[in-house]
Amino acid sequence: MPYSVFVTVESTQSGRRSRRIAVGTIGLVVFLLAGLGAYAVAYNDRKQDTKYCGHDCVPGLKITTVVEALKGQGHTCADERRSWSCELKVGKVRFEADLFRAGNVVDFYDYISKVEARIINPDSTTAAAGLDYMSWFAALPHRDDPPTVKKVGGWLAEQVGAGEDVTYVLGWEYRLRRNEKTRSIELTMKRRYW
Amino acid sequence: MTAQPGWPYSPDGRFWWDGTAWQPVQTPPPGPPAQQGLTMPPPPGPATGHPSMASPWPQAPGPQAAQLYAVQQTPPYVPPGAGAPSPAPSGVAPRPRRSGTAVFVLVTVGTLIAAPALGGVVGGAVGLATTEPVTDAPAPSFPARFPTGKQRYLPKVTLNMVAVNWLQAANSWRCARFPAPDPLSGAKMGMICRPGDAARLSMSVQIWYDGPDKVLSVKARCDLGVRTKACTNLFSMMADSLLSPDRTLRKQAEAWAGKNADKAAVTAIGGVRLETSPRPHAMEAVPAI
Numbered sequence: 001m002p003y004s005v006f007v008t009v010e011s012t013q014s015g016r017r018s019r020r021i022a023v024g025t026i027g028l029v030v031f032l033l034a035g036l037g038a039y040a041v042a043y044n045d046r047k048q049d050t051k052y053c054g055h056d057c058v059p060g061l062k063i064t065t066v067v068e069a070l071k072g073q074g075h076t077c078a079d080e081r082r083s084w085s086c087e088l089k090v091g092k093v094r095f096e097a098d099l100f101r102a103g104n105v106v107d108f109y110d111y112i113s114k115v116e117a118r119i120i121n122p123d124s125t126t127a128a129a130g131l132d133y134m135s136w137f138a139a140l141p142h143r144d145d146p147p148t149v150k151k152v153g154g155w156l157a158e159q160v161g162a163g164e165d166v167t168y169v170l171g172w173e174y175r176l177r178r179n180e181k182t183r184s185i186e187l188t189m190k191r192r193y194w
Numbered sequence: 195m196t197a198q199p200g201w202p203y204s205p206d207g208r209f210w211w212d213g214t215a216w217q218p219v220q221t222p223p224p225g226p227p228a229q230q231g232l233t234m235p236p237p238p239g240p241a242t243g244h245p246s247m248a249s250p251w252p253q254a255p256g257p258q259a260a261q262l263y264a265v266q267q268t269p270p271y272v273p274p275g276a277g278a279p280s281p282a283p284s285g286v287a288p289r290p291r292r293s294g295t296a297v298f299v300l301v302t303v304g305t306l307i308a309a310p311a312l313g314g315v316v317g318g319a320v321g322l323a324t325t326e327p328v329t330d331a332p333a334p335s336f337p338a339r340f341p342t343g344k345q346r347y348l349p350k351v352t353l354n355m356v357a358v359n360w361l362q363a364a365n366s367w368r369c370a371r372f373p374a375p376d377p378l379s380g381a382k383m384g385m386i387c388r389p390g391d392a393a394r395l396s397m398s399v400q401i402w403y404d405g406p407d408k409v410l411s412v413k414a415r416c417d418l419g420v421r422t423k424a425c426t427n428l429f430s431m432m433a434d435s436l437l438s439p440d441r442t443l444r445k446q447a448e449a450w451a452g453k454n455a456d457k458a459a460v461t462a463i464g465g466v467r468l469e470t471s472p473r474p475h476a477m478e479a480v481p482a483i
Contacts, residue, residue: 019298027305034313035320042321060331069333074343076380089380090345091411091467091480123460129345129483132337143334 056191057102057111058140064110066099066140094120095133112140114190121183131160134176134187141172141189160185168192345483346380349465350439351409356401357387360435366390367399376402381410393418397428412436413478420472426455429470429477436479437464451477 063084067077070086075095077086083100095118102113117137119130135153142148152169159165159176166175173192178185202211209216336342361367372384381402388394396417403409414432416425433451437444443464450461451468455477460469462482470477 016294023298023302023305026302027309030306030309031313031316034310035317036313038314038317039321042318043325046322046325060329061333062330065330065333069336073336073340074346088341088343088346090341090483093341093483095341126483128339129341132339133341136334136336136340139334 057113058115059111061112061140061143062110063099063101063112066112070097090129092121093123093126094118095130096120097137114188115140116186116188118184118186122185127160130185131157134160138174138187138189142170156187341483345481346410347404347408348410348412348436348479348481351412351436351466352407353385353401353403353409354406355438356399356409356412356435357385360431361387361399368394376410379410393424397424399428399432411478411480413476415474415476417475420456420475425475426452429455432477432479433463433468436466440464 067084067086071077073088075086075088075097077084080098082103083098085096085098087094087096089095097118098116099112100114100116101109102111103109115137117134119126119133122130135156138152138156139149142152148170152174155165155167155169155174156176164175164177166173168174171191173188173190175188176185177188201213203209203219204211204216208219210219211217357369362369367387367389369385369387372386374384375382376384379402382404383402385401385403387399387401389397398415400411400413400415401409402411412432414428416422416428418424429451430448433447434444437447447463447466447468450459450463451470454461454470456470456472456475458469458471460467462468465482467480467482468477469480
């Protein structure tokens with residue numbers, strides 16, 4: 001009898017122990033899963049905050065980064081406080097770009113809210129360079145999305161030789177205008193919410 | 195000893211507590227002994243269930259009260275023969291099986307609620323604290339035909355090629371530098387060359403440049419009149435000189451300039467944009483883009 005009692009008590013105690021271990025294991029697994037899930041959500045949220053930067057500017061791309069890139073291509077840039085102006089003269093053709101700061105959003109003051117890219121005195125020999133020039137600026141908000149970049153580039157290629165036109169791509173308004181008086185063609189790109 | 199209904203049983207149901215010691219059960223209990231103490235309602239009376247009671251004996255004669263009271267006062271079950279004294283001095287009653295199951299369920303449910311909540315808080319905090327937002331991504335690469343500063347200069351054209359080899363050496367022209375930069379082209383330096391003879395007032399070649407091998411534009415002007423041979427020759431020689439590094443292109447350029455010297459025309463040959471105009475009678479060479 002003592003042996004059977006001992007076995008019974010032992011089996012009861014080991015059952016409790018295994019229950020505790022099971023509960024502990026389940027708790028640990030659930031803790032880790034919830035932790036990983038929350039980490040992923042927080043990570044994406046953090047990225048998304050930057051990606052859309054208040055829905056008011058070109059995501060994650062500082063205005064000075066763009067300016068430095070243009071300077072590296074030989075363009076001359078000047079800080080106009082509310083915007084940066086960059087230009088390049090090649091012969092009679094002038095390439096001008098005004099990069100406007102996101103001034104109404106404090107945290108994103110160093111980011112671009114609007115771009116005005118102009119080509120003055122374009123002619124038949126500048127079509128290719130002019131298209132690449134404007135396409136580069138137009139692709140800035142969607143630089144990580146090749147299909148959208150292609151879509152914007154296709155619209156530009158169609159409209160460069162045509163008159164005024166406007167289109168909307170993923171929250172951005174693109175307007176292309178041709179001015180006969182100043183012999184210029186201008187692309188304006190800015191955020192739109194409708 | 196015969197088992198008494200209402201007295202606590204050991205967890206395995208093989209012993210019952212008689213108030214002083216665990217006794218083996220000789221007749222099987224009618225049901226799971228551990229359930230009896232929990233299923234009964236509390237007995238009436240002021241002493242029922244009070245934790246301060248020291249006596250293990252029930253105050254009320256009823257079996258239900260005695261049962262519940264005994265459950266609370268019975269020492270922990272130690273099987274007889276295990277060497278330990280039967281009545282434990284601590285006074286802690288053995289927990290019935292159902293109570294253990296309830297605790298297990300409670301602990302499990304609590305764990306399932308607390309673990310994800312805690313994990314979520316910790317994971318979220320770690321995610322926010324360790325994830326550095328990409329606030330300054332590199333600028334996208336430039337397309338192949340994006341206009342660059344190198345395109346500001348006439349390809350393969352040098353100041354020496356125009357001013358010295360063509361104008362000064364071959365035609366005895368005299369050249370003078372401009373002290374100020376050109377606001378229109380942005381060139382840092384300028385030079386104007388004129389013939390050494392009487393035609394110096396009617397013909398000129400202007401050169402804008404940033405350095406000896408960085409020539410931005412060359413412009414020839416001839417006021418001797420449209421369709422004059424001297425003006426046509428000047429424009430043809432200028433085109434020939436600017437495209438001199440390429441034999442094929444220099445002939446093509448020379449021919450084009452001779453043909454279009456007296457009208458408004460424009461072309462691009464070898465990266466050089468040539469444009470003629472009758473009024474003023476001139477031909478200008480700038481980089482083609």
